[in-house]
Amino acid sequence: MDELLLRTLVPRVIGVLVRRGADFASAEDAVQDALVEAVRSWPAEPPRDPQAWLITAAWRKYLDAVRAAAARRRREDTVDTEPAPGPVASTDDTLQLYFLCTNPALSAASSIALTLRAVGGLTTRQIAEAYLVPESTMAQRISRAKKTISDVPLDTVGEIATVVRVLYLVFNEGYSGELDLAAEAIRLTRQLAAAVDHPEVAGLLALMLLHHARRPARIAADGRLVTLADQDRSRWDTALIAEGVQILQGALARDRLGEFQAQAAIAALHADAADVRETDWVQIVGWYDELIRIVDSPIARLNRAVAVGEADGARAGLAALAQLDPALPRWTAVSAYLHERDGARAKAAELYAEAARRASSALERDHLVRQAARLNAQP
Amino acid sequence: MAKYLFLKHYRGAPAGVNDVPMDQWTQDEISAHLQYMDDFADRLRATGEFVDGQALSPEGAFVRYDGEGRPPITDGPFAETKDLIAGWMAIDVDSWDRAVELAGELSAAPGAGGKPIHEWLGVRPFLTAPPTVTE
Numbered sequence: 068m069d070e071l072l073l074r075t076l077v078p079r080v081i082g083v084l085v086r087r088g089a090d091f092a093s094a095e096d097a098v099q100d101a102l103v104e105a106v107r108s109w110p111a112e113p114p115r116d117p118q119a120w121l122i123t124a125a126w127r128k129y130l131d132a133v134r135a136a137a138a139r140r141r142r143e144d145t146v147d148t149e150p151a152p153g154p155v156a157s158t159d160d161t162l163q164l165y166f167l168c169t170n171p172a173l174s175a176a177s178s179i180a181l182t183l184r185a186v187g188g189l190t191t192r193q194i195a196e197a198y199l200v201p202e203s204t205m206a207q208r209i210s211r212a213k214k215t216i217s218d219v220p221l222d223t224v225g226e227i228a229t230v231v232r233v234l235y236l237v238f239n240e241g242y243s244g245e246l247d248l249a250a251e252a253i254r255l256t257r258q259l260a261a262a263v264d265h266p267e268v269a270g271l272l273a274l275m276l277l278h279h280a281r282r283p284a285r286i287a288a289d290g291r292l293v294t295l296a297d298q299d300r301s302r303w304d305t306a307l308i309a310e311g312v313q314i315l316q317g318a319l320a321r322d323r324l325g326e327f328q329a330q331a332a333i334a335a336l337h338a339d340a341a342d343v344r345e346t347d348w349v350q351i352v353g354w355y356d357e358l359i360r361i362v363d364s365p366i367a368r369l370n371r372a373v374a375v376g377e378a379d380g381a382r383a384g385l386a387a388l389a390q391l392d393p394a395l396p397r398w399t400a401v402s403a404y405l406h407e408r409d410g411a412r413a414k415a416a417e418l419y420a421e422a423a424r425r426a427s428s429a430l431e432r433d434h435l436v437r438q439a440a441r442l443n444a445q446p
Numbered sequence: 447m448a449k450y451l452f453l454k455h456y457r458g459a460p461a462g463v464n465d466v467p468m469d470q471w472t473q474d475e476i477s478a479h480l481q482y483m484d485d486f487a488d489r490l491r492a493t494g495e496f497v498d499g500q501a502l503s504p505e506g507a508f509v510r511y512d513g514e515g516r517p518p519i520t521d522g523p524f525a526e527t528k529d530l531i532a533g534w535m536a537i538d539v540d541s542w543d544r545a546v547e548l549a550g551e552l553s554a555a556p557g558a559g560g561k562p563i564h565e566w567l568g569v570r571p572f573l574t575a576p577p578t579v580t581e
Contacts, residue, residue: 176494201496205494240577282578
């Protein structure tokens with residue numbers, strides 16, 4: 068029973084149902100019902116053609132739902148107009164589904180939920196568990212999202228930038244429990260990259276692969292955060308790094324630079340160094356400058372200040388930091404780090420403690436408290 | 447999306463504007479208050495922003511380890527405490543601003559005289575897992 072194959076088929080099957088005249092919301096529900104049946108019956112009776120099986124089952128579920136819900140008259144009309152279930156057109160509607168699920172009328176949270184279900188083939192329960200909310204809450208988000216886009220035809224072309232943004236958000240959620248959202252985001256981005264030729268899609272895929280490659284080294288066995296400098300680089304996944312770099316090079320060669328390609332380039336430079344001291348910080352600063360030219364975000368400027376601190380020394384880093392708003396998330400943590408590098412240990416300890424109080428994640432807070440304690444313990 | 451905790455107090459929050467103890471309200475005023483809170487939770491369920499919520503009894507105690515082989519010490523019921531939580535609700539919303547907006551709405555629950563209590567609610571962000579992409 069290949070659950071991954073099953074999930075991969077979901078957007079295609081939804082596409083077929085919609086092409087046959089089902090509305091998106093009903094098609095999506097029908098496919099979910101068919102999936103449940105597949106999980107139940109495939110282990111005993113594996114189908115010869117999984118996609119055809121799913122289409123048939125989902126179409127039957129759709130008709131059942133229409134028959135059950137609609138008035139007698141409407142039901143008969145629908146059955147009358149049912150097209151012959153002949154050969155399935157080879158058009159893949161997957162790309163259109165991405166656009167639909169990330170329609171700008173939806174909030175980010177709704178886009179994420181709908182994409183994971185309609186394109187990713189995940190169940191509402193799986194998505195709810197990943198986001199640590201009750202299943203009923205996630206079901207509401209999905210059903211509201213479907214209502215919001217009920218008038219949008221499937222062939223509406225949307226912004227690829229919006230799709231890419233949503234996949235990036237899914238990836239950034241990391242993972243919790245059984246479902247690995249980072250791996251799921253990579254799977255969906257691979258699928259998108261296969262459906263559309265766009266340098267930013269490739270850039271995002273490269274970025275995800277490069278970060279994913281370092282994941283085994285980011286968290287220690289006891290659950291502590293391990294900073295980039297202290298990571299055991301032998302634990303980085305070299306195959307993923309090689310793949311990410313190759314995809315990135317292909318994208319950069321197209322000469323249409325975007326924010327994800329720039330971020331991936333920075334990640335690639337980190338991945339390329341056998342040791343933190345060998346990192347090409349000068350080039351990294353250059354890429355941050357590119358990134359800021361594309362999207363001038365305060366976070367990018369903060370990260371740039373860290374890179375400047377490595378490339379040109381702590382004083383230069385602190386000078387770059389002084390240009391930025393101290394209210395920025397992680398500003399204090401960066402300041403603490405640069406002060407320590409500059410030899411101001413007492414000041415750094417104080418700043419680490421303050422940064423710990425302002426941290427938004429438990430892992431980061433624990434890390435920063437340890438940094439403060441480490442400096443306070445030494446004379 | 448980020449999760450926040452709303453805390454309602456029996457004791458410890460600054461006094462509400464319409465600060466009349468609940469046992470001096472009329473039956474109808476109590477019903478209206480409880481109904482308002484239920485409706486509020488239902489609305490958040492419908493918007494996909496509800497996580498969980500419970501009311502807490504004022505009863506209970508502090509409990510403390512008292513050394514190897516000895517039973518834990520209990521102290522209570524909360525005689526000395528300044529802060530006594532009456533109940534909580536966890537929400538999952540897009541922003542801090544949305545959390546504040548909702549807390550403001552919950553604080554407008556009707557009390558004595560059918561007028562809003564204007565009670566103070568504690569609003570606390572959850573500490574979560576860090577994002578995957580940090581550098």
